[in-house]
Amino acid sequence: MNDGERTAADPAGGAPPDTHRSLPHGPRADVAREAGHRGPPPRMGFFTDTSVCIGCKACEVACKEWNGVPGHGLELTGMSYDNTQGLGANSWRHVAFVEQRTPPGGREPGPVPAGPDVFEAARALGTSPGTGTSAPRSAPAGAPAGEDPPAATGGRTELRWLMSSDVCKHCTQAACLDVCPTGALFRTEFGTVVLQEDVCNGCGYCVPACPYGVVGRREGDGRAFKCTLCYDRLGAGLEPACAKACPTDSIQFGPLEELRERAAARVAQLHAAGVANARLYGESPEDGVGGDGAFFLLLDEPEVYGLPPDPVVTTRDLPAMWKQAALAAVSLAALGVASFVRRPR
């Protein structure tokens, strides 16, 4: 299937029969095949390397342009250069902007010991910071350096900026897909999770189900919306609009397996350059959501970027929940019977 409209146009059964079905928990080898697609293409995803994000928000703009996502009004937050504030029905990409003024790693304010020289590190990588036009994938660590920001004389450079373009994670175990009562959310042949606008009845259940707070219900429209990983573009062999627009290749699109290899190499490269805080987030198929289809390279703890440190798909506990509810229902029935039993005289 290479036509995004087909599933959308026929709510009664255009999608393969079981694509709204959830998957057993644990790492999955092939989500699309297990969801009922025959001979699916490789699972596609995003690797967002935040160490080269420059916070330009081209991804936000490109996403809005391509997908016709309405604006959400202009609200100046005053907290940082981030006025988008978060993902939601009207923001499918969100560039987080973190301004840190204290020495990283939770140390108390004070003079910072001399850290690694980034210029030295960059030279070791074979590129120079001045050649910004070189292949973005091998770009130097750049401004948001890792564990120790470059401590110039006088301790004047404790401040650092972290930028990260957040997006729907397209989880392997997707809570939104699991709990959707209408089957509006389904698993595509690319292994992504897409919401069919013409089926959604706006119950809003996917909104609190998402462990990342990604899905939102649009004011005035009533339906839920989220990133589709540009399902229509993928069907036509194009990369998603945000990845296309990203000027530094911070947003990389491709087969998930390939992205994982690329990400591992990048982390090793950053660690070798002294950026000890570089870590991957959401790439492990062993995590609470079975791994993310869109994962990240971060330079600080996930919660600093507004991401949950250990997300778990809520439906992991659902069998236990149903069991408890059944026990409670039986108890209630017993309570009802007990209320009518005459006491022995």
Next chain:
Amino acid sequence: MSESDVTRNGVEGARHGREAVTGAHAGRRRRRRRGQRGERPVVPEAHFSSYYGRPVLKAPPWKALDIAGYLFLGGLAGASSLLAAGGQVTGRPGLARVAKLGAAGAITVSLGALVHDLGRPARFVNMLRVVKPTSPMNLGSWLLAGYAPLTVAAAAADVTGRLRGPGAGATAASAVLGPAVATYTAVLLSDTAVPSWHEGYRELPFVFAGSGAAAAAGLALVCAPPAQTGPARRMAVLGAVAELGAFRLMKRRMGLVAEPFEQGRPHRLLRGAELLTTAGAALAACAEAVGRAGVGRHLGRRVPAAVAGAALLTGSAALRFGVFHAGVASAQDPAYTVVPQRERLRARSG
């Protein structure tokens, strides 16, 4: 970032209140537990980081009146179906009629509330487009699609006096489905990432079962002939005990994410629910003792029963609204998402 306190000697001055800081433990201080009393905190304050204090999760977009109201009415209807069947079997037609009408009325109003809360009410039938056990809302829709017509049929047969056989069948069938209607709503809440709802999934069905029983008993006490409300009084006491006991157990097990139940509006609602349910159940029990002693007839029994019933109904409603608002509050504060997850990671890493 208007003030500049980076000097030649390093950073000076206090951290800015809205600043994002680094690491897992460097974040803002949690406000104190039960701060309104001014007590010194016993539990050490949790330190955590967040993105400028913004929530990690999205709170449910539901209207409190619709959804908390539905939780209350669903519980009332489900347990009323038990009273209806019991009343019918044990020869208490007055009690049975009140319970049947109560169940049919409550579930009809709650269906209206559910459809009203949809972003696209015209598409409510899409709920029945698939059968999905992983979606409590989907299974709940199927449950209501079976249960609601049964309660209406049972009530209609009782009121019109026609088709008594099918009416009795509908009464029995609705008594079978009723307890499920009263308890599945707990799964509906727990099957979300909302910390204070999800973490209570073991006990919440029992809380809702007890609360539903107390509400149904309350309705019967208010409306049914006093001579036939003996079972309702017993149900009131049993329901109140189950509700309050399960709720205490739940809060004790939940740890940090029990905090939203003890702060602000949810705290006031839940405290009110506790008082009203306890008082209502006690009054119902006393009324039974008084009734058995044969003291005071007619009005003398009716008034305490009606007061007890009203207290039980209000208490049950307050509990549902309290639980609803506490969940919303827990989703809006990143502490309840980040701190338990950090503790989980720390425990796992040794």
